[in-house]
Amino acid sequence: MFAMHTTARCCLVFLPLIATAAWIDAGQAPKAMEPPRGYVCMTAETAPVIDGKLDDAAWKSAPWSADFVDIEGDIKPKPRFRTRMKMLWDKNALYIAAEMEEPHLWANLAAHDSVIFQDPDFEVFIDPDGDNHLYGELELNAKNTTWDLLLSKPYKDGGKALNAWEIMGLKTAVHLNGSLNNPGDTDKGWTVEIAWPWESLKEMSNTPVPPKDGDQWRINFSRVEWDIVIENGKYVKVKGKPEHNWVWSPQSVIDMHRPERWGYLQFSNKTSGNLEYKADGTQGIKDLLHQVYYSQRDYQKKHGTYAATTDALGIQPSRLGIPEIRLSTRGFDASLKSGNMRWGIDSDSLLWKSDK
DSSP: OEEEEEOOOOOOOOOOOOOOSOOOOTTOOOSOOOOOOEEEEEEOSSOOOOSSOOOSHHHHHSOOOOOOEETTGGGSOOOSSOEEEEEEEOSSEEEEEEEEEOSSOOOOOOSTTSOGGGSSEEEEEEETTOSSSSEEEEEEETTOOEEEEEESSOGGGTOOEETTOOOTTOEEEEEEESOTTOTTSOOOEEEEEEEEEHHHHGGGOSSOSSOOTTOEEEEEEEEEEOOEEEETTEEEEOTTOOOEEEESSOOSSSOSOOGGGSEEEEEOSOSSSOOOOOOOTTHHHHHHHHHHHHHHHHHHHHHSSOOSSHHHHTOOOBTTBOOEEEEETTEEEEEEEETTEEEEEETTOOEEEEOO
16 A cells, blocks of 8 residues: 655745754764765666655666664664665656665654654655754655754754645655554555655755756765554553664764765766765764864863863864864854865854855
8 A cells, every 4th residue: 555645835934943853962072973874876767656665667677775783883783674765866856765664664653744753764864064053854754754844953953843844746656565653463564655845955955956967965864763552452562661763874973964974875877887986084073063062062061151262171282183163152163174165163053164
């Protein structure tokens, strides 16, 4: 069985902050710096039909991603059910497919823009220009109920969710390999198809949309899973148990709203063949700037002000150089020159670059 959903655009309205993940101290930095995963996205010769079934010819040539892992990475056990995704693109949209093993299919939420992760769900996070700000999030459950929202900046930086934002022309569908909300049988899983049009992605990007061959965007995927028991013939969450967060590229911290930890989506004009992913050559600079950012948060929490030098933060010189810190009434900027570009980050985690 499958369900399909399309949405139209509505006005943007600021709503109060909405929590969408298990929460931690806002100043806590990721525990490890594993390199983000990368995926080379081929061009679809023919757009897939968005019906939740992954039987289109186009999908057969698209490679599967690596299996999802725990949000904190290798320090936690591997997920007990397999999750993987694949992507395609053409002149109209970015296409996403996901496959999730699941012996007990269930979903309760049926109203659009419900807090979908209260059910088992699949989630997409995307930041085309990779600046940590103004990024999109999409969640859907096994009923194909969707929640789309635009984030001005991460919650830890005081970001607000534009919950009334709608993805223009969005198409989603799910296919169930089993029966929904029936504890009397054992299911196999569910699949998801998404067509995310470029027109809506232009709203959050300072980079070319549609992309060019070789362009890289930041993206990540999450699957929320709950521990359940069967009571009175119904699935019931185990009380006191938090959700499991299984992701494509590990965040190393229980918070999906750390865009700097997302994976890389690399676009290719090719329609088949073995494609080479080229790791971001500036990742080291980005990691160093984020080290300054998180160290500044810790320093400010302890001293009530930001540090004026990296020495005060205990950051040692590296082969990349020493970031320069500039304090202002708004907070701080830390920047580093690399080749003809200057890279920087501010106290709201906005990542920037300039040739000036």
